[in-house]
Amino acid sequence: MNRSDFSLTDARARYVQANAATLRWILGRPRLAGAFLNTKVNSLSLTDYGDADGVRGPAYLYGWIQGRGLEAVATHAEFFETEEPALVAELDDAGFALYQALRDLQRRDGHGYFCYDGNLDPFYVSPDGMLHRQSAADQVFTYSDAFFAKGLIAGAARYAPADLPEHIAYLSEVIDSIEQRRFQMDERCRLSPRTAMDEPEDFGPRMILLGAAGLLHRLELSEHSAFADRFIAHVLESHFDPESGLLRNVPGTDACNVGHAIEFVGFALGHLRDSAEPALVQQLRSVLISSFTRGFINPGLCLSVSIATGNPLSPYCPWWSLPETIRSAALCFAASGDGEILRIWEQADDAFFTHYWRGSLAYQTLTWNGPIDFVPATPDLDPGYHTGLSLLAAIRVADWILPRPIGAQVTM
Structure with missing residues (x-):
């Protein structure tokens, strides 16, 4: 494969700096009711x-x-x-x-x-x-x-x-x-x-809870993570469309939340680590590539696309799906050494830090016309979760990879 100009060393330093800036900003704000974080x-x-x-x-x-x-x-x-x-x-x-x-x-x-x-x-x-x-x-x-x-x-x-x-x-x-x-x-x-x-039986709940498995592993509580294998199997058996490589939000329907699909890939790989079967890694890789390719409309990833046509179903591009892409691409690259995945990592990194990042926080939503006051879920800004934890996962991957040549498979 061709070596990318993307520097993992520079990316790692950028992610550490970004996370530290966000945390300092949060810590410098008065707490709500004396104890709660204030990102309002x-x-x-x-x-x-x-x-x-x-x-x-x-x-x-x-x-x-x-x-x-x-x-x-x-x-x-x-x-x-x-x-x-x-x-x-x-x-x-x-x-x-x-x-x-x-x-x-x-x-x-x-x-x-x-x-x-x-x-x-x-x-x-x-x-x-x-x-x-x-x-x-x-x-x-x-x-x-x-x-x-x-x-x-x-x-x-x-x-x-x-x-x-x-x-x-x-x-x-x-x-x-x-x-x-x-x-x-x-x-x-x-x-x-x-x-x-x-x-409707959306894959969102299983996807979100799948993130707990990686947390349990990091805390040396892996004995409580057996549910994650069931969740991965259920999502891929019930929601994966092999023709498009996308995940249907609900079986039998047309819409795909590409950000959630990409987040699923990251959480799945965070759980599987170096135990994943090659065929499963390839299927997750397919979901990541298809979701990013169809969902990236510039300046970022749109909220959802049509599985039948591949066309965007929303003009809104929230911030969170780009850091989640960085996480998923980093973990997928570590598992596969695939140059196409590395380029997705680079594209997501460039889009996020070029269009969304403001030094210590990000615009919540952009469209073709620029920033817009559209709240995806809650009006409070990200408290280091989507942005911080996603970038932190990529930092860990960079630390695994940097001693090795680009393209070499990494055992986690």
């Missing part, structure tokens, strides 16, 4: 959201963001012990406080929720803009539970190891809910077993 900034104007901004403002707390943030802070604290020790004490101060706050929230009824009001009571916003008290989740679990569980495991591993069995049991409940159709994806309506059962 408009990504276009860089101005803080205030009370006049309603549910974007500081009176409302997003469980998604806080769970993601705890995983990011605890994981980066370990990484920066050797890279930048002066940053670690601040990370641990924030991480320990956040861990305790999220643990206490989850212990109230065994769940995390998408959004909380100023009294830390769960609520949701209906399509007409009205606020409603959220129903008790009971045996229904959600994406918020998934992010709480991952964050609490990462936090407990660093700050409260005696709590780990409690949080691993919580993770197991979330996993069971997916396989028993008790997982509700839509958290912007009342939570109920009927709603969960009636939702």
